[in-house]
Amino acid sequence: MKYKSYEEIMNYLCFCVVREKEITKRLSEIGFQFFNDEKRELRNRLKELKKEFKYYNKFIQSATSFDIELLTCFLVDYLSKNTDTRYLACKAERVESCGRTSTYSKYRFICSATDAMILQINGGNLDEYVSYSFINDNLEDRYIRLNEDYYCSLLGCDGLTDDFKNFPELLEVGKKLVDLYIAYPMMSDEERLSKVLGATLSNCRLNWKTKSFNKKYPNGKRTSDMSLSEVFSSKR
Numbered sequence: 605m606k607y608k609s610y611e612e613i614m615n616y617l618c619f620c621v622v623r624e625k626e627i628t629k630r631l632s633e634i635g636f637q638f639f640n641d642e643k644r645e646l647r648n649r650l651k652e653l654k655k656e657f658k659y660y661n662k663f664i665q666s667a668t669s670f671d672i673e674l675l676t677c678f679l680v681d682y683l684s685k686n687t688d689t690r691y692l693a694c695k696a697e698r699v700e701s702c703g704r705t706s707t708y709s710k711y712r713f714i715c716s717a718t719d720a721m722i723l724q725i726n727g728g729n730l731d732e733y734v735s736y737s738f739i740n741d742n743l744e745d746r747y748i749r750l751n752e753d754y755y756c757s758l759l760g761c762d763g764l765t766d767d768f769k770n771f772p773e774l775l776e777v778g779k780k781l782v783d784l785y786i787a788y789p790m791m792s793d794e795e796r797l798s799k800v801l802g803a804t805l806s807n808c809r810l811n812w813k814t815k816s817f818n819k820k821y822p823n824g825k826r827t828s829d830m831s832l833s834e835v836f837s838s839k840r
Contacts, residue, residue, distance in 0.1 A: 610782040613660055617761060620653050627653075661761040667785035668758035668778045670793050672750050676712045678797045679748060679774075683714070685801075686773065689745070690717040694728075698736035710752040711736060716745040746770040 607613045627646050634643050670678075676693045683691045696711045710733065715723075720730060723742055728734045740749075748767060750756050757765055759778035768774050777800055784796045791799075 608786060610664070610779040613664070613782070614761075617657065617660060620656055624650065624653050657761060664759050664761060664778075664782055665757040665765075667782040669755040670797065672712060672752050672754075672756060674794060674797065675756055676714060676750065678801065679714050682777065682801055683771070691715065692717050692720045692730075694720060694723065694730050694739055695733045696736040696739045697733040709736075712750045712752060713739050713743070713747055714750070715739075715743055715747040719743050719745050719747070 607616060627650055631643060631646055631650075634640060634646075637643060680691050680693050683689070691714055694713045694715060696713055698709045698711065700707050700709070719742070722744075723734075723739060724730055726738075726742060728738055728742075748771065750767065756767060758768055758774060758781065759765065764772065764775055764778065780800045780803065781796055784791060784799060788796075
């Protein structure tokens, strides 16, 4: 990797944006001249710039893409500890009819504990998959929706991806994940997420002995395996 951090990559891409505008302006000045060597060279440079954008966008997306189970555990823990709201994960299933067949998609909703309790009061069994529309129609606070069928990226070249735009505080998380991806390419996804969580909780002091965010409680279960009532229980 030519650049050593997210900020260096973005500074380079900002330079590329300026250069792209300059080239586009010059091409406009040249107009429709055929067999113009300068025009040919400028067009080739534009193609190179587009390749650079595509490469670094893909790199940033790869550095911030995670298995949904892993990412869900991290986000619940991170947001609960770094905002003024407690967050929980709910499972939802969406059924769409296509003629005689139906397609099924499964999602994770990371929502406030208040919204989760309202869902349960309204009849939702949040220990199982519930209707997608039921959850989507009853959430009032900001939330994150993740499709279980895909890896999900926090960032791209334009910043937070659409799934996370309601949580601007996650931008710093994405930047740290990219920096770790560059500095320690052999580090596992769980180690990087744990390191970011540990750095946040220890005032940005990196600690290699950070415990996994998907920790076990005295009852022998992990957060992701516990029922809603167990999560709220002080005996967990």
